[in-house]
Amino acid sequence: MNLLSDLQNLTFLRPIWLLALPLLALVWWGLRQRATAERPVMPQVAPHLLEALTLGRADAERTGPALIVLGSAALMAIAAAGPAFRPEPSPFVTETAPLIIALDLSPGMANGDVPPSRLERAKQKIGDLIALRAGGKIGLIAYAGSAHLVMPPTEDPTVLQSFLEGLSPGVMPRVGQRPSEAMRLATSLLKAEDQAGTVLFVTDGVDPADIPDFPTDGPARVALVVAPDGGGAELDRWARAADVATVAVSVDDSDLRAVNRAISSRLARAEAKDGKLQDDGWLLAIPAALLLLSWFRRGTTLHWAILACAVMLPPEARAGPLADLFWTPDQQGARDYAAHHYPEAAEHFTDPMWKAAALIRAGKYTEAAALLEPIQNHDAQFNRGVALVHGRDYQGAVAAFTSAVALDPSDREAQENLDLAKRIIAYLDENRDAEDPQADSKDNAADGTVEDLQGDKGRKMRITGETGLSEDAAEQWMKQVQTKPADFLKSRFAVEAAQRAARTGGGSP
Secondary structure, three states, X not given: OHXXXXXXXXXXXXXXXXXXXXXXXXXXXXXXXXHHXXXXXXXXXXXXXXXXXXXXXXXXXXXXXHHHHHHHHHHHHHHHOOEEEEEEEOXXXXXXXXXXXXXXXXXXXXXXXXXXXXXXXXXXXXXHHHHHOOOOOEEEEEEOOOEEEEEEEEOOHHHHXXXXXXXXXXXXXXXXXXXXXXXXXXXXXXXXXXXXXXXXXXXXXXXHHHHHHOOOOOOEEEEEEOOOOOOHHHHHHHHHHHOOEEEEOOOOOHHHHHHHHHHHHHHOOOOEEEEEEEEOHHHXXXXXXXXXXXHOOXXXXXXXXXXXXXXXXXXXXXXXXXXXXXXXXXXXXXXXHHOOOHXXXXXXXXXXXXXXXXXXXXXXXXXXXXXHOOOOOHHHHHHHHHHHHHOOOHHHHHHHHHHHHHHOOOOHHHHHHHHHHHHHHHHHHHHHHHHOHHHHHHHHHHHOHHHHOOOOOOOOOOOOOOOOOOHHHHHHXXXXXOOOHHHHHHHHHHHHHHHHHHHHOOOOO
């Protein structure tokens, strides 16, 4: 359905190559005329008998080597013309788009058939996924028979990780497995975001009775299944009915790469970059290669040249003069980027936005920011600010986000990031002054700062889900929490469930 709507926008990025098609048609016509002229002329033999006695000629005219080569060449010409019908996603889609993680805390998640347990493996995968993302807001929901917000979307995963470790089936007020409740809560959270987001379910199954209640519209949804049997037939039925892309958990990080690909593909249409279309000419290489396979038979010579090229071509074609003959630098960079070879991708890319994306994923934040600095458009300055925040250059990030706001005053996200960077600077300055009481010797004796810092009587801080301060701030806040996160969440979830029951008249949970 989406493919058919995309095909209505079919265009060619390099239409000059289409001029090869009439030339190939002219060659085919000439060869056919020659084959017709070479037919034996025997008026004394009936035409149908002559056709039967001339063995193989009709087949040769239909499927001869020349026709196969011309057909393959026509496909290659169309591929070189750059057919494009799908929007090109931004290189920062997956990293910056909001993500709501819905963690299943039903009793079955304590099962140890996925060592150390399904729940612990799920927590490990969530932590690894957060580390893989270069930026973007992440929120966390816990659900079983009811769904509860653990942490609203935040760009600081430090606080989220602390609460994640405290989650267990015991903190949930109601037993069950109702992802529909989590989906509704996640949808309400993503509606408040300026950018399209995704809901990631981390689960081992679904209650069959909940499938009809699951919303069929709303944000994109992906599921990481932490069960040895893939969640069973009920989960497959839920995935088909609710349009959920499922990924089975693995011992390596291949499942997380698959999750990122699923998220990226489902956000591509909503986050298309400046209306640009993606070159899909490579899809025609498959039928063109299949046609050329017919040359691999006795009596031919062209297949030796093809075989030699295949042997000489590097396995991944990431570098070398031969790769330059088949792929542009940006195409080679895209191949390396998809394979998570980010340093190599950064070397190949000529598009500065893609090059900056690869540099950020490679951890070279300063280089990425320097590359984006001269590009005076909103997206470049916004992404430059993201890179500088990751590089802990908060002053530079303030300047970048200020430029982004000036270029697009309607962008709330850029303004929020600007305010966040300013709050981080203010916090660090205040914390630095508190750690060095002699920094302001004139006022030190009057305000009694030295005495206030003695022991554990430092100034208390209040950090909300919207604050999103630095890791130092989060760590300081967690040190002041006297209650275990699990106890805190259990009490809060129980209160929320009781309030919902009172509103709906459902009695106590």
